[in-house]
Amino acid sequence: MSTGLWLLLFDGLLVTLQLTVFGAALGLVFAFAAGLARLSGRRVVRGIAFAYTEGFRGLPALVVLFWLVFALPALGLQLEPLFAGVLALALNIGAYGAEVVRGAVLSVPAAQLEAAVALNFTPWQRMRLVVLPQALVAMVPPMGNLLVELLKATALVSLVYLQDLTFQGQIVRAxxxxxxxxxxxxxxxxxxxxxxxxxxxxxVERRAAAGLGRTPAREVTR
Structure with missing residues (x-):
C-alpha cells in the first residue's frame, strides 16, 4: 500500500481512539450519576435514573446514533459528528455501567455502613470514605468489559460517515x-x-485492590 493509504488508516485509528477515550469518560459520568441516583431516597430521582438505564439498555446504539445524527437536525439541533458519536456510545454504555455501579455499592457489607453511622459520619462521608473505596474494586472488572464493548461499538460510526478506523479501512479496500x-x-x-x-x-484493578490491602480475585486463583 502507498503511504497515503497508510495515513488514512492512521487517521482512522486516531478517530477510533478519540471515540473510545471520550465515550468512556462521558459514559462513566452517566454510569455514576444514574447508578447512584438509582439508590436515592427520592422517588423522582430513582424514577428518572430507572427510565434512563432501562430505556438506553433496550435501545441499540446504532438507533441512538442515527437519531442524533439524522433526526436532531430536523428539529433544529445540529451536533458535530464526532460529538454525536461520543454521546451515542456514552449513553448506551453508561446505562449498562449504571447497573455495575449500583450493584457494586450494594455489595458493600451493611456492617461497614453501620460502623460509619456509629462514628457519626455524614451520608457524604459514608459514601466517600467507606462505600466508594470498596465498591470501586468490585466495579473495575465489569467496567473493563464495558470498555472493550465500547471500543467494538465505535465501528458503528462508520455508518454515519465518521472517518474512524473501519470507515478508512473500507476506503483502502476499495x-x-x-x-x-x-x-x-x-x-x-x-x-x-x-x-x-x-x-x-x-x-487499575491491582492498584484499587492494593489500596484496600486486597489481592485481585484473578491473582488469587492462579
Missing part, C-alpha cells in the same frame, strides 16, 4: 481491492487496542 488483507488488518488493529485496554484495566 482503492486496493485487497479485501482479505485490509479486514485482517482491522481485526488485528482492534485486537491490539482491546488487549491494551484490558492490560490497563488490570493495572
Amino acid at each position: 482503492a486496493t481491492g485487497e479485501t482479505a488483507a485490509v479486514f485482517a488488518g482491522l481485526l488485528v488493529g482492534y485486537g491490539v487496542i482491546a488487549l491494551a485496554l484490558t492490560r490497563l484495566v488490570r493495572l
Whole structure:
C-alpha cells in the first residue's frame, strides 16, 4: 500500500481512539450519576435514573446514533459528528455501567455502613470514605468489559460517515481491492487496542485492590 493509504488508516485509528477515550469518560459520568441516583431516597430521582438505564439498555446504539445524527437536525439541533458519536456510545454504555455501579455499592457489607453511622459520619462521608473505596474494586472488572464493548461499538460510526478506523479501512479496500488483507488488518488493529485496554484495566484493578490491602480475585486463583 502507498503511504497515503497508510495515513488514512492512521487517521482512522486516531478517530477510533478519540471515540473510545471520550465515550468512556462521558459514559462513566452517566454510569455514576444514574447508578447512584438509582439508590436515592427520592422517588423522582430513582424514577428518572430507572427510565434512563432501562430505556438506553433496550435501545441499540446504532438507533441512538442515527437519531442524533439524522433526526436532531430536523428539529433544529445540529451536533458535530464526532460529538454525536461520543454521546451515542456514552449513553448506551453508561446505562449498562449504571447497573455495575449500583450493584457494586450494594455489595458493600451493611456492617461497614453501620460502623460509619456509629462514628457519626455524614451520608457524604459514608459514601466517600467507606462505600466508594470498596465498591470501586468490585466495579473495575465489569467496567473493563464495558470498555472493550465500547471500543467494538465505535465501528458503528462508520455508518454515519465518521472517518474512524473501519470507515478508512473500507476506503483502502476499495482503492486496493485487497479485501482479505485490509479486514485482517482491522481485526488485528482492534485486537491490539482491546488487549491494551484490558492490560490497563488490570493495572487499575491491582492498584484499587492494593489500596484496600486486597489481592485481585484473578491473582488469587492462579
